[in-house]
Amino acid sequence: MAQSPVDARWPKVLSLAVHEFRTPMTVVAGYIRMLLKDRAGPLTEPQRRLLEEAEKSCSRLSALLSEMSDLSGLEAGTATFNRVPIDIRAALSESVSALPDVPDRTIDVDLKVESGPALVQGDPVRLRGAFTAVLMALRRELVSSTTLAVRETVRQVAGRTVSWIAIADPGQIEPVARADDASLAAFDEWRGGSGLSLGVARRVFAAHGGGIWSPVADAKAGAVIALPHL
DSSP, X not given: OOOOHXXXXXXXXXXXXXXXXXXXXXHHXXXXXXXXXXXXXXXXXXXXXXXXXXXXXXXXXXXXHHHHHHHHHHHHTOOOOOXXXXXXXXXXXXXXXXXXXXXXXXXXXXXXXXXXXOEEEEOHHHHHHHHHHHHHHHHHTOOSOSEEEEEEEEEEETTEEEEEEEEEOTTTHXXXXXXXXXXXXXXXXXXXXXXXXXXXXXXXXXXXXXXXEEESSOTTSEEEEEEEOO
């Protein structure tokens, strides 16, 4: 389906926004770093703490601008992909192992995959980043459990062999893993607290011939990622 004129302009608007926001943000972050190095004189401890919090916010804004730039490239079709044969099970395991701690509680990730390699032709860095974004979002949204279950199985979808990756709390993982097309809905990539990382992740999966969906009954109950094998 052809893009509408509004859709066609969206990547350009994102790219322009990144450019316009990045320059003043870089200046602000630079002055904060100078102050923290006592370039304008010694700081009191309360002043230092305030500036350190401001520096953290600048870092978050910088990360958000990087996501905007990436999203712009993915939407415009100009994003680069360094494609090589990659074991999707190893990439998923690496993403789980590298997850940062949750600030206010302990949440375990229970990962189970089928044996042997599952090769896809993909960009290892982009795929690991997409997995991380989805895992972090769903882990943060857990309410009734302190464990996030991840199950990878193999399915035939539209005549292709795919890794079918279900993510949910342990009480929901089985129905999510067994879900068929009629039981899945569009994934909500614009939920709060994730910046633009989920929007980037969905487009990365799509660029690899796959996709991500949510259960129809509850969009936040879990997710299913499908990626075709070589």
